[in-house]
Amino acid sequence: MFSQRVLKSSAPLLATAVIGGGLYAASLQSASQTQSAPPPPPAATDRIVQTSTQRSKEPEKIFTSGFSFQDLKLQSSEVVNHNTKRLRFELPDKDAVGGLRALSALLTKATPSGAWLPVLRPYTPISDPDEPGHIDLLVKRYPDGKMSNHLHSLLPGQTLSFKTGPLLTYEWTPNKHSQIALITGGAGITPMYQLTRAILKNPEDQTKVTLIFGVNGDADVLFEPEFRELERKFPDRFKAVYTVSNPTASSPFPKGYVTRELLKAHIPGPEERDIKVLFCGPPAMEKAIAGSKGLLGSQGGVGGVLKEMGYSSDQVFKL
Ligand SMILES: Cc1cc2nc3c(=O)[nH]c(=O)nc-3n(C[C@H](O)[C@H](O)[C@H](O)COP(=O)(O)OP(=O)(O)OC[C@H]3O[C@@H](n4cnc5c(N)ncnc54)[C@H](O)[C@@H]3O)c2cc1C
Numbered sequence: 001m002f003s004q005r006v007l008k009s010s011a012p013l014l015a016t017a018v019i020g021g022g023l024y025a026a027s028l029q030s031a032s033q034t035q036s037a038p039p040p041p042p043a044a045t046d047r048i049v050q051t052s053t054q055r056s057k058e059p060e061k062i063f064t065s066g067f068s069f070q071d072l073k074l075q076s077s078e079v080v081n082h083n084t085k086r087l088r089f090e091l092p093d094k095d096a097v098g099g100l101r102a103l104s105a106l107l108t109k110a111t112p113s114g115a116w117l118p119v120l121r122p123y124t125p126i127s128d129p130d131e132p133g134h135i136d137l138l139v140k141r142y143p144d145g146k147m148s149n150h151l152h153s154l155l156p157g158q159t160l161s162f163k164t165g166p167l168l169t170y171e172w173t174p175n176k177h178s179q180i181a182l183i184t185g186g187a188g189i190t191p192m193y194q195l196t197r198a199i200l201k202n203p204e205d206q207t208k209v210t211l212i213f214g215v216n217g218d219a220d221v222l223f224e225p226e227f228r229e230l231e232r233k234f235p236d237r238f239k240a241v242y243t244v245s246n247p248t249a250s251s252p253f254p255k256g257y258v259t260r261e262l263l264k265a266h267i268p269g270p271e272e273r274d275i276k277v278l279f280c281g282p283p284a285m286e287k288a289i290a291g292s293k294g295l296l297g298s299q300g301g302v303g304g305v306l307k308e309m310g311y312s313s314d315q316v317f318k319l
Contacts, residue, residue, distance in 0.1 A: 059132055061099025062091055066164040069109055074154050075134060081219040084187070085152055086126075087137045089160065094133040098125055102172040102198035103191055103319070106135075107163040112150035121147040122167050124190035128197065138222065140187035169319045170278065172198070174205035177276040181267035183258060183289055185214045185281035191319055192280060193223050200234050210267050211240040214258040214285065218244055218251050241266050258289055260305045270310040277311060280319040290318050 062070070072089035080086050091098070100106075105122040112119060127136035141148040154160065172195060182192040192211060199205045215221055227240040243262060244253040256262065268275045279290040286292060291303015302316045 059099075059130075060093060060096040062096050063098050063100050063104075063106060063135075063162070063164055063166045068164050069161040070164055071159040071161050072135070073159050074156050076156055077152075077154060080138065080222065083141045084222065085139055085141070087139060087151060087154065088127075088134050089137070089162075091133055091135065097132050098127065098129050098135040100125055100129045100166050100194075101168065102195045103170045104166040104168050104194075105191070106166055108147065108151075109161040109163070110147060110150050112146050113153075115146065119146045119150070124194055126190055126193055128201075138187070138190050170317055174199070174202055175207060177207060178274045179208040179210070179268055179272070179276075181210045181212065181263075181275065181277045183212045183214075183263070183267075183277060183279045183281070185258070185285045186216075186220070188280035188282070188319070189213060189222050192278070193226070195278070196227075196230065196238065200230055200238060206237070208236075209238045211238075212243070212258055212263065212266060213240065214243045214245070214281070216244070217246050218248050218253060220244075221253060239266070258285070258305075260309060263305065263309065270312065270315060275311075275315055277306060277316045278319060279306075279316065286318060290316055293318055 070092070072091065075088045075090045077088075078086045105124045107120055107122050109118050109120050111117070123137045123139060125135045126138050127134065137151070139148055139151045141152045151160070169191065182196065184192045192213075196209055196211060199207050199209055211227065213221065221242050221244065224240075224242070227238075230238050231240060241262070242253045243256045243258060244251060245255070245257055247253050247255050267277070277290075279286060281289070283292070287304060289304045290306050292300055294300030299313065299318060302311055302313045306316050
């Protein structure tokens with residue numbers, strides 16, 4: 001997903017504007033049974049007052065639809081590891097929320113110093129979409145990366161431009177699959193974290209989630225405390241498996257790459273018709289595990305290790 005080729009070519013395909021519904025069901029109170037005659041229905045003006053009061057309680061959602069860009073101020077920038085920062089941007093109103101659906105990203109726009117033209121790149125917010133006042137991005141910096149270096153250089157108070165209509169990379173439907181496997185590497189963890197939290201936060205969604213996260217070094221294992229906490233809270237529904245190709249001598253993580261053996265040991269096999277495997281990672285890992293994407297960011301059919309294991313193209317989606 002995070003390859004330059006895919007990003008640039010697939011941006012139009014990904015540009016699915018999500019139209020937020022803002023309808024409210026009027027709350028109806030059942031009349032208690034009394035011996036006296038039922039009270040008259042509220043006057044029309046009372047009903048209007050009640051509805052507008054309810055509406056004013058619903059927080060404004062900033063990222064629902066549209067092609068315009070909105071500047072947000074950087075509130076804080078925190079170093080997470082040797083190449084990754086967490087950036088918190090203030091929403092225009094402290095009570096407003098991002099309001100993004102699971103597996104959505106935001107297109108950002110900036111003109112890095114020395115550049116002639118603006119650069120556009122998508123990033124996946126990692127903050128809770130219902131958390132008021134801010135959105136957080138986790139940004140991995142690439143050597144010579146135009147936008148990632150610009151974002152790492154931003155100071156609190158400076159702004160970044162965000163497209164108001166989000167990019168939906170995959171339409172998540174609760175309970176469509178009884179179990180999913182999320183295979184990821186590097187910064188590909190951000191959409192997987194977003195989706196895992198959305199599933200486990202929704203009491204209606206009973207999907208079981210297995211996360212396989214392959215990274216280069218110990219410091220690249222992102223969100224470990226958060227995932228451990230989710231495993232503790234949902235022991236029957238969530239499991240995270242890490243593998244580190246170059247661990248330190250005292251590493252708490254097992255050494256290795258994401259291999260057929262590792263997948264076989266932890267995720268449901270292709271014979272489980274109901275399994276869905278989502279992949280998100282750097283191009284080399286994508287090719288080895290799920291097969292490269294096709295032209296213009298199309299899925300390109302399953303390949304690599306997942307194909308060898310017998311998964312069909314219908315069972316696999318590359319974010
Ligand atoms: C839907 C979507 C969501 C995304 N969410 C996030 C996110 O939450 N966090 C995040 O950090 N990134 C995310 N990305 C990737 C991000 O959009 C940029 O592509 C990335 O930050 C690199 O942009 P850049 O301008 O810095 O690099 P560019 O100037 O485009 O590239 C410069 C050089 O950097 C290297 N490079 C760039 N991308 C990669 C890569 N993926 N793997 C290996 N080398 C690379 C290459 O050598 C390239 O030549 C997402 C991408 C998509 C499509």
